Amino acid sequence: MNRATSDTQQEAALKEGLAPIMVWVKEVMDYLIQYVLGFADMQFQWSEEEALDPTSQQTILTSYQKQGVYSINDVRAKLGEDPISEPGANAYLIFTGTGAMPLEQVMEPPQPPSSLVPNDPNAPKPDDEPPKPGETVSKHAHDHLHKAFEPLTSDEVKVRDAFATALEVVRDAAMKQASKLGKVAPAGGDGGRNYTPDEITTIADEFATLLDTSGLSLAFEDYSDTIQAVTESGAKHEVAKLIVTDPDIATTEADAVAAIFGGKDPDAVKWAVEHAAEMLGKDGAGGALEQTTRNMVREAIAKAMQDDDSLTGIADMLQNTYAFSPERAELIARFEVGNAQMKGGYAGALAVGMKAKKWLESNDENECPRCHANAEQGWIPIDQDFQSGDAAPLAHPRCQCDAAYRRKLPEN
Ligand SMILES: [Zn+2]
Numbered sequence: 001m002n003r004a005t006s007d008t009q010q011e012a013a014l015k016e017g018l019a020p021i022m023v024w025v026k027e028v029m030d031y032l033i034q035y036v037l038g039f040a041d042m043q044f045q046w047s048e049e050e051a052l053d054p055t056s057q058q059t060i061l062t063s064y065q066k067q068g069v070y071s072i073n074d075v076r077a078k079l080g081e082d083p084i085s086e087p088g089a090n091a092y093l094i095f096t097g098t099g100a101m102p103l104e105q106v107m108e109p110p111q112p113p114s115s116l117v118p119n120d121p122n123a124p125k126p127d128d129e130p131p132k133p134g135e136t137v138s139k140h141a142h143d144h145l146h147k148a149f150e151p152l153t154s155d156e157v158k159v160r161d162a163f164a165t166a167l168e169v170v171r172d173a174a175m176k177q178a179s180k181l182g183k184v185a186p187a188g189g190d191g192g193r194n195y196t197p198d199e200i201t202t203i204a205d206e207f208a209t210l211l212d213t214s215g216l217s218l219a220f221e222d223y224s225d226t227i228q229a230v231t232e233s234g235a236k237h238e239v240a241k242l243i244v245t246d247p248d249i250a251t252t253e254a255d256a257v258a259a260i261f262g263g264k265d266p267d268a269v270k271w272a273v274e275h276a277a278e279m280l281g282k283d284g285a286g287g288a289l290e291q292t293t294r295n296m297v298r299e300a301i302a303k304a305m306q307d308d309d310s311l312t313g314i315a316d317m318l319q320n321t322y323a324f325s326p327e328r329a330e331l332i333a334r335f336e337v338g339n340a341q342m343k344g345g346y347a348g349a350l351a352v353g354m355k356a357k358k359w360l361e362s363n364d365e366n367e368c369p370r371c372h373a374n375a376e377q378g379w380i381p382i383d384q385d386f387q388s389g390d391a392a393p394l395a396h397p398r399c400q401c402d403a404a405y406r407r408k409l410p411e412n
């Protein structure tokens, strides 16, 4: 075997061994870039450097040394040589046109950045402690920017557009239904008369019950597919974060980790399928979103009739009501996608043997008693619901909370 061949084979073996690690690092970096830093349209990419030959290694090491990144002993350590004790061997030196200069003379020691974004009110609190071994780094992940100002991710856009279209179809059905309303409801004098509160309730109830919500079925496929994909990726991201602080997981829970990174996490998929069905029937009938739509319409009709004392304002109201609006479609998308991400994280943490969890309140949500109560509980067993009844965040639309997981409940 000639040298070239053996080099190539060694490189190939290295690459094969590295591939899963590289995939995992990319997952972690993508999570940090897209979810923590909020650059939803950016991703991590490996630039694949070939193995270093001695000449390029020398160039790299000396250039680091000349820029004060490595000391002479740092460079020796990288070369496998013992440190030397000569003066300056441990100094960090900047090589300028006039010669070498100790780093501390070149500039003041840099101030640690107070936050990623200067003067950001949502910047990490200074009292945030660094994660302890075994504690996940997600403790810090809630220090992200206010989600309401973040652009929608492509997943959120897909769900939003699906619901915007579906809600428009339901609105058209509601308008059509409203046009018949005057003919069946008790007629008033000159196109308007006072309805009693009981009559208003009855008309609003009937209208909401008869409302044709089958248009919602148009959103079902995009919605349920996206929720499933996001839940699986939420599991991957959480497990990637857990492995960062607790690398043993990769070996002790190798099968679960492999299933999750292979995109075959049965628990995440199960949650996503069940959740999608709870939220929306395939044919647009049944599910929480259908129920909420009817409730919103019922309330809007009752309100319009109380304000107007007639049926004349209903069509206008339906045209503009929040229930069918693009804003609602966006709220649904943000919540459903964010929630799926978190619930996937929970499924992933469970799958790799985590036993304890903690609700991490968002900095933006200090006023929310429901989430605050969850956070006050501290570490609880992973299979127990938080006080709000949620197994994991999110607790409600606009909730920005996060969760941390660990192997054990802390003693005390
Ligand atoms: Zn809350």
Ligand SMILES: [Zn+2]
Pocket: 361, 362, 365, 368, 371, 393, 394, 395, 396, 398, 399, 400, 401
């Ligand atoms: Zn919350």
